[in-house]
Amino acid sequence: xxxxxxxxxxxxxxxxxxxxxxxxxxxxxxxxxxxxxxxxxxxxxxxxxxxxxxxxxxxxxxxxxxxxxxxxxxxxxxxxxxxxxxxxxxxxxxxxxxxxxxxxxxxxxxxxxxxxxxxxxxxxxxxxxxxxxxxxxxxxxxxxxxxxxxxxxxxxxxxxxxxxxxxxxxxxxxxxxxxxxxxxxxxxxxxxxxxxxxxxxxxxxxxxxxxxxxxxxxxxxxxxxxxxxxxxxxxxxxxxxxxxxxxxxxxxxxxxxxxxxxxxxxxxxxxxxxxxxxxxxxxxxxxxxxxxxxxxxxxxxxxxxxxxxxxxxxxxxxxxxxxxxxxxxxxxxxxxxxxxxxxxxxxxxxxxxxxxxxxxxxxxxxxxxxxxxxxxxxxxxxxxxxxxxxxxxxxxxxxxxxxxxxxxxxxxxxxxxxxxxxxxxxxxx
Amino acid sequence: xxxxxxxxxxxxxxxxxxxxxxxxxxxxxxxxxxxxxxxxxxxxxxxxxxxxxxxxxxxxxxxxxxxxxxxxxxxxxxxxxxxxxxxxxxxxxxxxxxxxxxxxxxxxxxxxxxxxxxxxxxxxxxxxxxxxxxxxxxxxxxxxxxxxxxxxxxxxxxxxxxxxxxxxxxxxxxxxxxxxxxxxxxxxxxxxxxxxxxxxxxxxxxxxxxxxxxxxxxxxxxxxxxxxxxxxxxxxxxxxxxxxxxxxxxxxxxxxxxxxxxxxxxxxxxxxxxxxxxxxxxxxxxxxxxxxxxxxxxxxxxxxxxxxxxxxxxxxxxxxxxxxxxxxxxxxxxxxxxxxxxxxxxxxxxxxxxxxxxxxxxxxxxxxxxxxxxxxxxxxxxxxxxxxxxxxxxxxxxxxxxxxxxxxxxxxxxxxxxxxxxxxxxxxx
Numbered sequence: 001x002x003x004x005x006x007x008x009x010x011x012x013x014x015x016x017x018x019x020x021x022x023x024x025x026x027x028x029x030x031x032x033x034x035x036x037x038x039x040x041x042x043x044x045x046x047x048x049x050x051x052x053x054x055x056x057x058x059x060x061x062x063x064x065x066x067x068x069x070x071x072x073x074x075x076x077x078x079x080x081x082x083x084x085x086x087x088x089x090x091x092x093x094x095x096x097x098x099x100x101x102x103x104x105x106x107x108x109x110x111x112x113x114x115x116x117x118x119x120x121x122x123x124x125x126x127x128x129x130x131x132x133x134x135x136x137x138x139x140x141x142x143x144x145x146x147x148x149x150x151x152x153x154x155x156x157x158x159x160x161x162x163x164x165x166x167x168x169x170x171x172x173x174x175x176x177x178x179x180x181x182x183x184x185x186x187x188x189x190x191x192x193x194x195x196x197x198x199x200x201x202x203x204x205x206x207x208x209x210x211x212x213x214x215x216x217x218x219x220x221x222x223x224x225x226x227x228x229x230x231x232x233x234x235x236x237x238x239x240x241x242x243x244x245x246x247x248x249x250x251x252x253x254x255x256x257x258x259x260x261x262x263x264x265x266x267x268x269x270x271x272x273x274x275x276x277x278x279x280x281x282x283x284x285x286x287x288x289x290x291x292x293x294x295x296x297x298x299x300x301x302x303x304x305x306x307x308x309x310x311x312x313x314x315x316x317x318x319x320x321x322x323x324x325x326x327x328x329x330x331x332x333x334x335x336x337x338x339x340x341x342x343x344x345x346x347x348x349x350x351x352x353x354x355x356x357x358x359x360x361x362x363x364x365x366x367x368x369x370x371x372x373x374x375x376x377x378x379x380x381x382x383x384x385x386x387x388x389x390x391x392x393x394x395x396x397x398x399x400x401x402x403x404x405x406x407x408x409x410x411x412x413x414x415x416x417x418x419x420x421x422x423x424x425x426x427x428x429x
Numbered sequence: 430x431x432x433x434x435x436x437x438x439x440x441x442x443x444x445x446x447x448x449x450x451x452x453x454x455x456x457x458x459x460x461x462x463x464x465x466x467x468x469x470x471x472x473x474x475x476x477x478x479x480x481x482x483x484x485x486x487x488x489x490x491x492x493x494x495x496x497x498x499x500x501x502x503x504x505x506x507x508x509x510x511x512x513x514x515x516x517x518x519x520x521x522x523x524x525x526x527x528x529x530x531x532x533x534x535x536x537x538x539x540x541x542x543x544x545x546x547x548x549x550x551x552x553x554x555x556x557x558x559x560x561x562x563x564x565x566x567x568x569x570x571x572x573x574x575x576x577x578x579x580x581x582x583x584x585x586x587x588x589x590x591x592x593x594x595x596x597x598x599x600x601x602x603x604x605x606x607x608x609x610x611x612x613x614x615x616x617x618x619x620x621x622x623x624x625x626x627x628x629x630x631x632x633x634x635x636x637x638x639x640x641x642x643x644x645x646x647x648x649x650x651x652x653x654x655x656x657x658x659x660x661x662x663x664x665x666x667x668x669x670x671x672x673x674x675x676x677x678x679x680x681x682x683x684x685x686x687x688x689x690x691x692x693x694x695x696x697x698x699x700x701x702x703x704x705x706x707x708x709x710x711x712x713x714x715x716x717x718x719x720x721x722x723x724x725x726x727x728x729x730x731x732x733x734x735x736x737x738x739x740x741x742x743x744x745x746x747x748x749x750x751x752x753x754x755x756x757x758x759x760x761x762x763x764x765x766x767x768x769x770x771x772x773x774x775x776x777x778x779x780x781x782x783x784x785x786x787x788x789x790x791x792x793x794x795x796x797x798x799x800x801x802x803x804x805x806x807x808x809x810x811x812x813x814x815x816x817x818x819x820x821x822x823x824x825x826x827x828x829x830x831x832x833x834x835x836x837x838x839x840x841x842x843x844x845x846x847x848x849x850x851x852x853x854x855x856x857x858x
Contacts, residue, residue: 078788115735120722126715127669127734180793195624195651199667199788203798207719214796220788222624238628240556286555290636293549305556359507359628359649360789364609367643369632 057136057193061107063416064273065261066423068140069352069378070250072229074191077221077356077374078198079279080206081184081409082213084147089156093428095212099141099188099205100422106201109134112208126207129200137197139205140189141423142277142411147185161427163271165262165381166412169278172394172405181217181281181407189277189376195222217407219281221356221374228354234308234316238284238357238371239402241301242308245316246342248352259350259385260378262415270426273415275378278386281358281407284372289402300398302336310338320344337399340392351377351385372403382410486565486622490536492845493702494690495852497569498781498807499679501658503620506650506785507627508708508803509635510613510838511642513576518585521576522857524641528570528617528634529851535630538563541637555636558629566626568634569618570852571706571840576614590856592700594691594810595841598707601823601834610646610710610836618706618805624651646836648710650785650803657783663737663745667713667786667800668831670730671737674745675771677781688779688814689807691844699855702844704807707815710787710836713801718831729827731765739767749773766828769821780806780814801832811839 059067084092102112109132111125148162149155171177190201199220206215225237226244230251237243248255257263264272289297298305308316312324312331322339324331332339343350359371379385393400414424488496513521531541538561540554577591578584600606619630628649635644654666655673659680666672677684686692693701718726727734737745741753741760751768753760761768772779788800808814822829843853 080791115723120724122720123669123723123726123734126719128665128667130665130669130735132665178793181790195788196665196667196786199786199800203667203715203800206798207715215791215798216796217793218791218798220790236557236559236561236625238555238557238625238632240552240559286632286636290555291551294552295549297552305552306559357625357628359624361610361649362509362644362647364607364646367645369635369644369647371628371632 056109056133058109058134059107059136059138061104061139061417062419065416066140066274066413067107067416068138068189068191069260069275069354069413070228070256071136071138072232072250073224073226073354074136074138074193075222075224076192076195076198077224077376078190078195078202078218079221079374079376080188080190080202080218081144081216082186082188082206082209083216084156084185084212085214086212087155089158089428091212092156093422095209096141096424097422098208099139100417102204102208103139103141103201103423106197106204107134107137107139109137112204124208126200126203128203129194129197132194132197135192135194135197137190137192137201139201140191140277140413142187142189142413143424143427144184144186144409144411146183158427161268161270163268163412165266165276165383166410167383169382169387169408169410170391172390174394174400175405175408177408178406181219183409184216184411186213187277187279187409187411195220219279219358219374219407221358223357225355225357225373225375226353228352237373238359239289239297239301241297241303241305242316244353245303245308246320246338248350255350256352259380260352262380266380268426270414270424270429271412274413275352275380276382277411277413278375278377278379278382279407279409279411280375280390280405282373282375283370283404283406285402285404286369286371292402299333299336300402302332302338311336333398335396335398337393337397340397341389346389346392349385349389351379351389353377378413485538485562487538487563488536488565488567490533490568490846491848494845495569495703495842496536496845497567497618497620498689498704498783498842499657499685500567501565501661501679502653502655502783503565503567503622504651504653505621505624505627506653506803506805507619507624507631507647508650508805509617509619509631509647510573510645511615511617511635511638512645513585513614513641514643515641516584518587518857520641521585522851524638525570525853526851527637528568529846531633531637532568532570532630532852535626535633536563536566536568538566541633553637555629555632557632558623558626561623561626564621564623564626566619566621566630568630569620569706569842571616571618571842572853572856573613573615573838573840575612587856590697590699592697592841594695594705594812595839596812598811598816598837598839599820601819603823603829604834604837606837607835612838613645613840615642616706616708616838616840624649648708648787648803648836650787652786654784654786654802654804655782657781666802667788668718668726668730670726670732670734671745673782674732674737675749675767677779684779685781688809689781691809695809697855699843699853699858700841703842704781704809705811706840706842707804707806707808707811708836708838708840709802709804709819709834711802711804712799712833712835714831714833715798715800721831728762728765729831731761731767740765762827764825764827766822766826769826770818775818775821778814778818780808780818782806807842 059071105112113124115123145166149159190198192198226247230249234242234245262271262274310320355375358374488500534541542553574595578588619627621627655676659678663671663674689704691700691703739749784804787803
């Protein structure tokens with residue numbers, strides 16, 4: 001957890017308290033939403049319950065940065081993109097205030113609001129995460145280019161607030177994007193150690209958006225495909241290789257400042273301490289990949305499959321030696337993924353990867369497994385970091401021949417929120 | 430874990446050994462598949478690795494019953510149905526032998542075969558579960574009605590082996606089934622405490638089927654929606670209610686014998702100690718469900734939302750009192766789910782539920798969350814247990830009005846395998 005998100009705010013329950021322990025609280029939220037309900041069912045139900053309380057890890061929502069970027073990536077993701085269903089900036093502000101209130105509650109392992117008493121009252125919280133605990137839940141919010149300008153229209157009067165760095169991504173070689181599963185005005189990235197907690201967050205936030213924003217596309221993921229903290233081991237992606245060995249780690253604050261966090265000099269002001277999120281749904285073409293020899297796979301990646309060591313080295317964490325030769329040929333092939341993606345070959349540029357594996361029902365009639373990587377990266381400037389890197393990979397990378405990019409989006413994630421504030425409030429000042 | 434699956438077989442590694450610890454073994458498998466490879470990369474990679482070993486729980490594959498029925502349901506599911514791509518019974522036998530060999534290896538936390546040395550050899554195991562450990566993996570295999578007879582054709586010469594109880598399920602009121610996501614000649618139910626391990630199992634088995642069987646449909650799940658053992662707490666489904674309180678528990682061996690396991694008198698012989706699996710993909714219509722008052726939801730279910738207690742009672746495990754009245758009306762409404770599904774109203778009939786929640790990408794343009802229950806039940810006779818129960822629910826259940834059944838299948842899961850045997854060998858004798 002980054003130190004910034006460890007801070008305490010006046011309404012937080014003590015660390016370790018869960019939905020169960022904190023139930024029935026009538027503390028008011030920072031965003032000003034009162035909790036006036038008595039919480040009858042919830043209170044009585046939980047008092048008589050003998051269930052274990054699980055997932056007591058709690059990640060602070062408030063802080064200089066939004067949680068879910070520098071905080072250690074947990075095992076599960078629910079991601080959702082929304083289209084705004086209103087042209088009223090007041091509606092957008094209301095939505096962001098309500099989303100903030102929900103995020104504060106849920107990140108503490110509480111219901112959005114205690115389930116109310118009375119025959120005709122519809123619960124604010126759908127309830128499927130009751131008893132589970134916060135399970136390290138984070139919710140990270142972002143704004144897409146179309147929020148600021150859509151087909152030339154200044155739909156919300158926010159055009160002059162649009163960050164220049166939030167321009168649409170270009171088409172890359174081989175892209176096979178589904179428009180309906182790309183883009184979006186708003187996004188939510190919910191991460192948790194428990195998939196039901198991540199689902200519940202997106203469910204609750206989607207429900208609260210009714211009439212103001214509509215679910216455009218969504219994507220669940222598991223088994224984070226990068227480490228984002230020194231406390232984490234390198235996971236293995238669905239191609240069977242360790243992934244993210246050379247990722248930025250949150251502990252490298254100089255790297256985070258240089259490559260991830262937008263500074264006050266980067267503009268606009270409301271993006272200070274924010275970051276730009278790029279999402280790409282990348283299908284693995286298993287029919288071909290699975291038929292390649294071990295050496296063929298290792299040459300495409302540039303690392304040993306099991307150990308993760310760079311070709312020609314012994315250990316996963318050994319430095320890449322891009323100059324090493326054997327019998328007149330480079331040990332790490334010219335088109336190997338690690339060579340083309342290395343900072344050495346990209347003017348030192350790095351990004352913070354925070355993606356997940358995905359697996360979906362097989363496409364009808366295809367006979368193929370539909371699984372791969374839901375790539376997420378955070379960077380200070382997508383067009384100087386992600387775009388040149390991805391262009392190089394799309395053009396020349398041996399690994400890319402086994403991958404199909406089917407979804408793409410970019411979002412501006414503003415800086416964090418202090419108690420009393422709400423996500424993106426700088427848009428309205 | 431059922432006692433039957435705790436037994437030791439001569440080639441099992443000691444309990445607690447994982448892929449990491451057992452790597453490089455050249456022990457031969459019960460099914461006769463030799464492990465002749467040296468396992469270079471695997472061995473060296475793991476010896477130099479400093480990764481944690483996770484998920485050391487191991488469920489025995491061999492036994493009187495197939496694992497994955499009476500063994501405690503872990504948190505994750507990968508389910509797949511296949512169409513046979515051959516009319517040769519020898520091909521089917523070869524496939525079942527190879528699937529058995531894979532299941533033996535993977536359930537021990539090992540690779541299918543150690544990754545081989547040499548430039549041109551394609552690894553038998555795709556590798557994404559290396560280092561994770563067995564994570565309680567079970568693989569349960571079943572045969573669909575079409576394996577025995579397809580459009581009147583005795584395609585494999587197995588028509589006379591077809592169990593009468595394996596007849597197709599009828600259409601139920603409100604069913605909205607997608608044919609391409611229903612049925613199938615063969616099925617695999619992979620369950621694990623780690624979603625990547627469950628994925629890897631289906632991936633490896635699908636790959637091994639190449640040329641003999643083709644993936645027809647697949648479904649992943651999380652957060653088991655029933656307890657199948659007294660050691661488990663009752664989970665909550667995505668409607669926010671505790672689910673499976675009154676499920677059969679594996680410890681109730683008399684109930685298992687009466688309702689789940691096919692006996693030798695049930696016929697055919699090859700199904701002795703097997704069970705019939707019914708799968709139903711059930712979408713929750715959240716738009717309506719989420720707009721109902723707490724009391725409305727509780728009356729549709731017949732239980733309190735948070736505590737899980739039957740209406741009018743205090744505790745989740747209190748017995749249903751279907752006769753209780755208040756002000757001349759039944760406390761548990763006439764159309765409440767628990768009333769219609771109760772054994773009291775179904776000639777004492779019970780089933781073993783072992784389903785999972787699912788969440789998928791939102792359907793394009795729908796604006797709706799696509800999530801619900803991937804219902805799985807095991808029973809001795811689907812047409813005397815599942816069918817009348819589901820007919821009653823489809824016709825009258827208040828809860829069913831918020832559900833849409835979109836996929837359906839029935840499979841005959843044969844009895845378990847002893848070392849040296851293979852799944853379904855009784856089909857060929």
